[in-house]
Amino acid sequence: GESVGLHLPTLSVQEGDNSIINCAYSNSASDYFIWYKQESGKGPQFIIDIRSNMDKRQGQRVTVLLNKTVKHLSLQIAATQPGDSAVYFCAENANAGNMLTFGGGTRLMVKP
Amino acid sequence: GAVVSQHPSRVICKSGTSVKIECRSLDFQATTMFWYRQFPKKSLMLMATSNEGSKATYEQGVEKDKFLINHASLTLSTLTVTSAHPEDSSFYICSAGLGGENTEAFFGQGTRLTVV
Numbered sequence: 001g002e003s004v005g006l007h008l009p010t011l012s013v014q015e016g017d018n019s020i021i022n023c024a025y026s027n028s029a030s031d032y033f034i035w036y037k038q039e040s041g042k043g044p045q046f047i048i049d050i051r052s053n054m055d056k057r058q059g060q061r062v063t064v065l066l067n068k069t070v071k072h073l074s075l076q077i078a079a080t081q082p083g084d085s086a087v088y089f090c091a092e093n094a095n096a097g098n099m100l101t102f103g104g105g106t107r108l109m110v111k112p
Numbered sequence: 113g114a115v116v117s118q119h120p121s122r123v124i125c126k127s128g129t130s131v132k133i134e135c136r137s138l139d140f141q142a143t144t145m146f147w148y149r150q151f152p153k154k155s156l157m158l159m160a161t162s163n164e165g166s167k168a169t170y171e172q173g174v175e176k177d178k179f180l181i182n183h184a185s186l187t188l189s190t191l192t193v194t195s196a197h198p199e200d201s202s203f204y205i206c207s208a209g210l211g212g213e214n215t216e217a218f219f220g221q222g223t224r225l226t227v228v
Contacts, residue, residue: 032215043118043205043219044156089155091217097144098209098217102156 012109019077021106023090026071030092034100035064035075037086044089047075077108085110114140116208118220125196125227133191133223135162135206141186142208146217147179150203162189162206196227 013019025033031052036044050057050064050073057064063076073090087107091100115138125131135145143164148156160181161169168181178200180192189208193200203224207217 034216036219041203041222041224043222044207046216046218049216093215097211098207098215099144099146099158099161100156100207100217101158102148104155105153 009104010107010109012111013080014111015080015082017080019075019080019084019108019110021075021077021088021090021108023073023075023103024071025073025090025092025103027092027094027101028071030094030101032093033064033066033073034091034093035062035073036089036091036102037084038089038105039086047088080108080110082110082112084108114138114208114210114218116206116218116220118206118223120223121221122224123226125225127197127227128195130192130194131196131225133193133204133206133225135189135191135208135220137187137208137218140208140210142189143186143211145183145189145206145208147181147189147191148205148207150205150222152203156205159191162191164189193225196225198227201225201227 034049035047038044048059061078065074087105089105090103117136119134145162147159150156159174162181162183164183170176183189205222206220209217
């Protein structure tokens with residue numbers, strides 16, 4: 001079936017560097033994408049979202065890029081901080097209300 | 113943003129007993145809520161869609177008689193794990209959204225269930 005997946009299970013970066021987390025999706029009907037951050041033992045926390053009519057959206061220290069041609073989504077975190085250490089999930093919504101399909105997750109580890 | 117509260121955050125129960133997990137939308141009404149299950153170091157897997165005033169819609173492979181869902185009001189959905197087994201031990205997470213054109217989902221804090 002259609003799914004959302006990630007290329008890298010673990011990403012280790014130096015504090016202050018930029019981080020890039022990638023995600024591939026296969027449901028061409030998806031029109032809304034979200035990045036979530038999940039810390040250990042907690043529920044997912046919304047980071048940033050993007051609709052399919054956009055290819056880039058920026059937030060505070062975070063940028064999401066969407067390439068519909070190759071069905072690829074990425075999350076860029078600028079000046080990565082120790083507090084950014086967590087598991088990051090991409091999720092997609094294919095016109096199903098608030099129901100989401102999640103990718104496999106990437107663990108971001110920030111080295112001091 | 114909207115707040116979704118989940119209770120309890122952690123529960124330990126004996127095999128064969130039932131456990132109820134609550135999911136509440138605190139500052140908005142949710143006609144639809146979603147229940148996810150997450151195994152260690154794995155992603156969230158949708159279990160079922162909880163619909164206010166009607167039966168829940170279960171994903172393939174999820175036993176509806178084992179995971180009872182009740183959505184009796186616009187602010188509360190409950191998930192009851194019946195006759196719990198150790199393999200039911202997992203992290204259960206609910207989400208809800210404002211609906212309509214607002215597709216953002218808000219998540220509860222999750223419930224860590226351990227069946228011994």
